[in-house]
Amino acid sequence: MGFLDVLTGRRKLAGPAPDRLFAISTAYVTFETTLQITTRGSAAIVFQPLATADFEGIVREMEEVVKATAGESGTKVDSSDDSYGFRWLILRGPEFDDLVVGINAVSSALEAGGYGERVLCSVFAFEDARKRPLYWIYNYKRGAFYPFVPATGEQQRENERELVLKAQVGSELPIEPELERWFPLWGIPI
Amino acid sequence: MLLTLFLLGLVYAVLVAVLIASGVGGITIAVIAGALFLVQYFTSDKIALYSMGAHEVTPQQAPKLHTAIDRLCIQANLPKPRVAIAQTPMPNAFAIGRSPRTATVCATTGLLDLLDPGELEAVLAHELTHVQNRDVLVMTIASFFASIAAFIVQMGFWFGGAFGGDNDEDGPGVIVVILVSAVVYVISFVLLQALSRYREFAADRGSAIITGRPSALITALMKISGNIQQIPQRDLRAASNELAAFYIFPPKAKQAFATLFATHPPLQARIAALQRLEAQLQGTA
Numbered sequence: 001m002g003f004l005d006v007l008t009g010r011r012k013l014a015g016p017a018p019d020r021l022f023a024i025s026t027a028y029v030t031f032e033t034t035l036q037i038t039t040r041g042s043a044a045i046v047f048q049p050l051a052t053a054d055f056e057g058i059v060r061e062m063e064e065v066v067k068a069t070a071g072e073s074g075t076k077v078d079s080s081d082d083s084y085g086f087r088w089l090i091l092r093g094p095e096f097d098d099l100v101v102g103i104n105a106v107s108s109a110l111e112a113g114g115y116g117e118r119v120l121c122s123v124f125a126f127e128d129a130r131k132r133p134l135y136w137i138y139n140y141k142r143g144a145f146y147p148f149v150p151a152t153g154e155q156q157r158e159n160e161r162e163l164v165l166k167a168q169v170g171s172e173l174p175i176e177p178e179l180e181r182w183f184p185l186w187g188i189p190i
Numbered sequence: 191m192l193l194t195l196f197l198l199g200l201v202y203a204v205l206v207a208v209l210i211a212s213g214v215g216g217i218t219i220a221v222i223a224g225a226l227f228l229v230q231y232f233t234s235d236k237i238a239l240y241s242m243g244a245h246e247v248t249p250q251q252a253p254k255l256h257t258a259i260d261r262l263c264i265q266a267n268l269p270k271p272r273v274a275i276a277q278t279p280m281p282n283a284f285a286i287g288r289s290p291r292t293a294t295v296c297a298t299t300g301l302l303d304l305l306d307p308g309e310l311e312a313v314l315a316h317e318l319t320h321v322q323n324r325d326v327l328v329m330t331i332a333s334f335f336a337s338i339a340a341f342i343v344q345m346g347f348w349f350g351g352a353f354g355g356d357n358d359e360d361g362p363g364v365i366v367v368i369l370v371s372a373v374v375y376v377i378s379f380v381l382l383q384a385l386s387r388y389r390e391f392a393a394d395r396g397s398a399i400i401t402g403r404p405s406a407l408i409t410a411l412m413k414i415s416g417n418i419q420q421i422p423q424r425d426l427r428a429a430s431n432e433l434a435a436f437y438i439f440p441p442k443a444k445q446a447f448a449t450l451f452a453t454h455p456p457l458q459a460r461i462a463a464l465q466r467l468e469a470q471l472q473g474t475a
Binding site for chain 2: 137155
């Protein structure tokens, strides 16, 4: 934020941080081989849809592009709106790398259209050796990942396992250093 | 750590030197010191338990707490301490007793309600490490001279008038002794806090070694402190609507002065140290 913006009280939304999304593709090798954490075949990108013709056009176009490329790799595309007013574009497919590429295609399209700051996060669904679900969330504004492990019970999370995951992954992923920004996503549809 | 101990020793030496130079009889010093030391040594644990409103519990009264401590003692190869519970909603735990044999580990009912079993074990292991490291003994001895100094300052205030100025010929005088004692007390107080903070880190480390779960201690500490450093429960989408550009969390102020007078290290520093331990445990550090 510039000095003039402070004076005038005008602030801009933070745009996306430098893209480190693909770090999860390389980290996934470690997930699979040493941590026995495997993909549940789904990933999603979460963004705030604007009710403008321009934006709707971009989203439609983007969904078609992803569907077209998805057809070759066997990835399926789905979208849903949640109660917070965010849209989830959900990709499902057996190949983890394809999911990451697909997610990146969506965020790039939104950014190219000038809507980069509308993108909130992307979510990758995994399960551990004992089939318990866990998520890695990528925050675009921060350019960093953090783990999210929902627990049984309403809006409960397992902080201990999240911290262990952070330590296990180590330097393989750019991890959000401030724990108070490890915001959960309740009711993840993937 | 070594520097702290050295500085403490230095301060005490200066105090004794000044006391002797001021002409107070050696026997008087010894009697005062000895009495204070004995009182501190033998009553501190009872006073601590009493002031917390804690009472000892049997395995029948608190089976879960006893089982947890039994397990940890086997793991840490320690004799089992006495177990006490304090009826207060404030989550806390402490260990008292001069040696592992006479130690008591006390948890509050607030702590038992707040933590899940893994976290409770991590906190109890932290307290057992205090027992193992004989931290009560170390701190009692370390604070011994500070207590003498405090005692003399108080005596000086009470009887300052009575001493008068008529013993100027045989030493620095009462006022000087009081002043020096005051300085000794302040300095040793700060150094004691530093020593205590160091031993807290050591106990955190010991807990991680006993339980093998440093992350459980992190979440326990976050729960006990109940402050903003917690991993949030608030949804990212709800948060992002309000704080898209900047966040409501205040920047972390550097509270160097407050830290100087704290017996426990700042939560952030303890969490960071435990995260490094977890990384070592996972082989990624």
